[in-house]
Amino acid sequence: MASSEIEALTQALARLPGLGPRSARRAVLHLMKKRETILEPLLRALSAVGEKLVVCAACGNVDTADPCAICADPRRDGRLLCVVEEVSDLWALDRSRLFPGRFHVLGGRLSALDGVRPEDLGIDTLVARVAAGGIDEVVLATNATLEGQTTAHYLAERLERFPIRLTQLAHGLPVGGELDYLDEGTLAQALRARRPVS
Numbered sequence: 001m002a003s004s005e006i007e008a009l010t011q012a013l014a015r016l017p018g019l020g021p022r023s024a025r026r027a028v029l030h031l032m033k034k035r036e037t038i039l040e041p042l043l044r045a046l047s048a049v050g051e052k053l054v055v056c057a058a059c060g061n062v063d064t065a066d067p068c069a070i071c072a073d074p075r076r077d078g079r080l081l082c083v084v085e086e087v088s089d090l091w092a093l094d095r096s097r098l099f100p101g102r103f104h105v106l107g108g109r110l111s112a113l114d115g116v117r118p119e120d121l122g123i124d125t126l127v128a129r130v131a132a133g134g135i136d137e138v139v140l141a142t143n144a145t146l147e148g149q150t151t152a153h154y155l156a157e158r159l160e161r162f163p164i165r166l167t168q169l170a171h172g173l174p175v176g177g178e179l180d181y182l183d184e185g186t187l188a189q190a191l192r193a194r195r196p197v198s
């Protein structure tokens with residue numbers, strides 16, 4: 001029988017993606033056994049992130065500084081912009097280390113079914129970024145799902161009046177595939193072989 005504090009910790013961990021009550025209990029036991037090597041570093045890391053967590057005003061990434069580390073990095077090519085649905089997609093593409101530009105997170109995808117309209121997503125801020133100039137290529141890296149592709153078509157329409165190259169990730173992404181679940185090699189290949197929006 002665990003105390004209410006330990007029970008609360010277990011329940012909080014069980015709400016994390018990929019963890020259920022059983023793995024949460026195992027994690028709590030592990031944390032308690034490894035107080036100095038696991039629990040205390042975790043506490044410090046959680047508290048540091050918890051205090052500083054912000055959404056980047058420029059790109060929508062989640063980080064501990066605004067602008068985020070990617071937007072603030074002068075080695076990034078500002079002429080190259082990659083549009084993704086979610087922060088998890090940005091992180092997946094960034095892990096592939098093949099995209100030297102910056103990102104724009106929409107915060108979702110257009111969906112008639114879920115009632116997600118253009119004004120619910122970061123589309124006006126994307127158009128404003130492109131309108132401000134200095135961008136040569138926009139890569140539409142929405143997911144290879146029906147809604148992801150509908151979103152890409154809509155974005156292509158909104159961006160066609162600007163003098164930029166519009167590309168999308170190469171086919172070969174599995175249909176229905178979500179970027180976050182792809183291995184880095186597949187993602188890198190799709191990025192390398194990106195093609196103009198037709």
Ligand SMILES: [Zn+2]
Binds near residue numbers: 060069070072
């Ligand atoms: Zn940013």
